[in-house]
Amino acid sequence: MADSQYSFSLTTFxxxxxxxxxxxxxxxxxxxxxxxxxxxxxxxxxxxxxKLPTTLVDETSVHKIQSLTPGIGVVYSGMGPDSRVLVRxxxxxxxxxxxLHKETIPLSQLVRETAAVMQEYxxxxxxxxxxxxxxxxxxxxxxxxxxxxxxxxxYFPWKATAIGKNVxxxxxxxxxRYTDEMELEDAIHTAILTLKEGxxxxxxxxxxxxxxxxxxxKFRVLTPIxxxxxxxxxx
Amino acid sequence: xxxxYNGGVVIAMKGKGCVAIAADRRLGVRGHTVAMxxxxxxxxxxxxxxxxxxxxxxxxxxxxxxxxxxxxYELRENRRITPKTFASVVAxxxxxxxxxxxxxxxxxxxxxxxxxxxxxxNTDLIGCLNEPDDFVVSGTCVExxxxxxxxxxxxxxxxxxxxxxxxxxxxxxxxxxAMSGWGAVVHVIEKDKVTVRTVKTRMD
Numbered sequence: 001m002a003d004s005q006y007s008f009s010l011t012t013f014x015x016x017x018x019x020x021x022x023x024x025x026x027x028x029x030x031x032x033x034x035x036x037x038x039x040x041x042x043x044x045x046x047x048x049x050x051k052l053p054t055t056l057v058d059e060t061s062v063h064k065i066q067s068l069t070p071g072i073g074v075v076y077s078g079m080g081p082d083s084r085v086l087v088r089x090x091x092x093x094x095x096x097x098x099x100l101h102k103e104t105i106p107l108s109q110l111v112r113e114t115a116a117v118m119q120e121y122x123x124x125x126x127x128x129x130x131x132x133x134x135x136x137x138x139x140x141x142x143x144x145x146x147x148x149x150x151x152x153x154x155y156f157p158w159k160a161t162a163i164g165k166n167v168x169x170x171x172x173x174x175x176x177r178y179t180d181e182m183e184l185e186d187a188i189h190t191a192i193l194t195l196k197e198g199x200x201x202x203x204x205x206x207x208x209x210x211x212x213x214x215x216x217x218k219f220r221v222l223t224p225i226x227x228x229x230x231x232x233x234x235x
Numbered sequence: 236x237x238x239x240y241n242g243g244v245v246i247a248m249k250g251k252g253c254v255a256i257a258a259d260r261r262l263g264v265r266g267h268t269v270a271m272x273x274x275x276x277x278x279x280x281x282x283x284x285x286x287x288x289x290x291x292x293x294x295x296x297x298x299x300x301x302x303x304x305x306x307x308y309e310l311r312e313n314r315r316i317t318p319k320t321f322a323s324v325v326a327x328x329x330x331x332x333x334x335x336x337x338x339x340x341x342x343x344x345x346x347x348x349x350x351x352x353x354x355x356x357n358t359d360l361i362g363c364l365n366e367p368d369d370f371v372v373s374g375t376c377v378e379x380x381x382x383x384x385x386x387x388x389x390x391x392x393x394x395x396x397x398x399x400x401x402x403x404x405x406x407x408x409x410x411x412x413a414m415s416g417w418g419a420v421v422h423v424i425e426k427d428k429v430t431v432r433t434v435k436t437r438m439d
Contacts, residue, residue: 102323109312 006126021129022122025078025151028131029163032077034198035064036162036170037135038191039146043184043214044137046075046146047191049164049199050209065211065221069094071138072107073211073219077164078132078151086130090114107138111147111155119153133163139217166198173197184214189234192227196234203231237338238289238360240265242414243275244374245286246405247344247355248388250397253425254353256284256344257405259374260418262291271417271438279305282424283318283345285325288374289360290338297337300328318345318354322364329362336360340373344424351426370404376412383408394430398423402434410437 011021035048048064065075068090076083093113097105114134122129129151136147148163149155160178162170173194182190191210196203205224213219222230242263247256262273276286277298285301287294304324308316316324322343329337342357357371358364365371370388372380383404392400402421409415419434 100323100327101320103320106312112311 008125009123010126010128011122019122019152022152025129025131026133029078029133029151030165030167032079032132032164034162034164034166034170034195035075035077035135036160036174036191036194037075037137037146037148037158038160038174038178038182038187039137039144039158040182040184040187041180042144043187043212044139044144044146045184045187045191045210045212046073046135046137047195047208047210048075048077049195050207052207059206060224063209063221065209067211067219067221068110068136069104069138069219071104071213071217071219072110072136073138073213073221074134074136075209075211076132076134079130082130083132083134086114086117086132086134089117093117107136107140107145107147110138111136111149115149115153115155117153118149118151122152135161135163137211137213138219139213144213162194169198170194184212188212188230192230192234204228205231238340239375239414241289241291241294242375242412243273243288243291243294244372244376244380244405244409244412244415245275245288245342246370246372246380246384246401246408247286247342247357248370248384248392248397248401248404249353249355249368249390251391251393252346252351252353253394253397253423254344254346254355255394255397255401255421255423256286256342256355257401257419257421258286258288259405259409259415260420261414261416263414266413268417276420276422277302279321280315280345282348282426282429283316283321283343284422284424285321286342286344286373287339288342289340293337293339297328297339297341301325304328315348317347317349318343318356319347321345322354322356322358322366326358326362326364329358329360333361342371342373344422346424346426348426353424372408375414376408379408379411380404394423394425398430398432402432406434406436 033049037046134149160174205227245258258275262270356366370384
């Protein structure tokens with residue numbers, strides 16, 4: 001990855017002590033489509049806008065929410081191709097863990113290792129930071145967890161959060177609506193409502209994507225029909 | 236043969252809510268006995284022990300390397316390792332040296348602190364796991380040890396009975412082997428405590 005001529009890091013400190021490349025990467029994230037996640041008492045839901053450039057694009061072939069293991073799912077805001085690279089790396093790390101320990105990787109460990117990868121790219125030669133923030137959802141030791149991982153490699157657990165374009169409004173909306181005793185079904189409704197807030201146009205099962213992990217610890221993406229059903233309930 | 240250069244034997248048995256692991260104490264150089272206090276069983280966790288019979292230098296090195304991996308695991312994951320997972324780690328460590336192996340054939344015995352389930356297993360020198368429900372043996376007198384265990388073991392032995400059983404099996408097995416013996420140490424692991432006893436044996 002690092003050519004001999006580029007064995008120095010392209011991410012260097014500014015006089016004010018900031019890593020400007022990371023700041024810019026965060027701007028790339030803030031320009032991306034809104035994603036959000038909510039941790040309920042009995043599960044986690046992650047959701048994202050899936051606005052496609054034209055109606056000619058086959059929306060059934062676009063998957064923004066992906067699974068890293070059967071029990072862990074991830075959504076991103078920012079540059080899609082960057083997220084695909086990270087998903088690939090994370091899946092490999094999860095499988096390596098499984099091969100060594102013969103047990104599925106705990107969510108916190110996978111988040112830690114993915115974050116370490118993202119941090120590497122802020123301190124290696126000839127590479128740029130990833131232009132995505134990830135929201136990772138899953139179960140850790142019978143407790144539902146939601147983590148955000150930034151381009152800098154820092155990660156935070158959240159009760160509920162949003163990333164991307166409409167962050168401020170979405171987070172305010174979530175702050176008002178979030179309760180600790182929220183159930184998964186309520187969380188899904190809240191997630192959809194939050195997406196609707198900042199959405200330009202009509203929300204339907206075709207232009208948003210929702211993924212959930214419930215008490216069975218299996219992550220799955222809801223089908224467009226299921227999303228339309230929830231939308232019907234919300235209205 | 237490399238595996239019988241230093242001599243030694245380790246046995247582990249499952250009981251009712253408990254496991255026991257026992258080893259002899261001899262360290263020899265071919266026929267010449269050099270030490271009668273050589274440690275072959277190592278503590279890897281409050282309820283997890285591994286016995287490493289075989290080439291003595293590898294016994295020491297593998298024990299150190301395992302402890303390293305274990306410490307890293309516990310620091311990273313902030314929790315104690317389960318016996319099953321530890322067995323996979325051991326198997327992985329050995330298979331990494333598939334074409335230039337460590338000359339030890341580990342025996343693992345422990346209790347899963349979450350479920351209280353007893354666990355024993357052994358591996359060959361390149362990491363093939365064997366997880367039976369009764370007992371495992373490894374070392375220079377495996378044939379004798381298998382015979383003794385098969386004859387004496389029965390399911391659901393209480394800790395004290397298990398101690399008697401494993402001690403008799405071990406001592407009578409290594410008494411029929413020139414390369415093992417010179418004392419025995421037995422660990423009985425229960426859910427809440429571990430008892431270590433040394434057994435008085437023939438010192439030859």
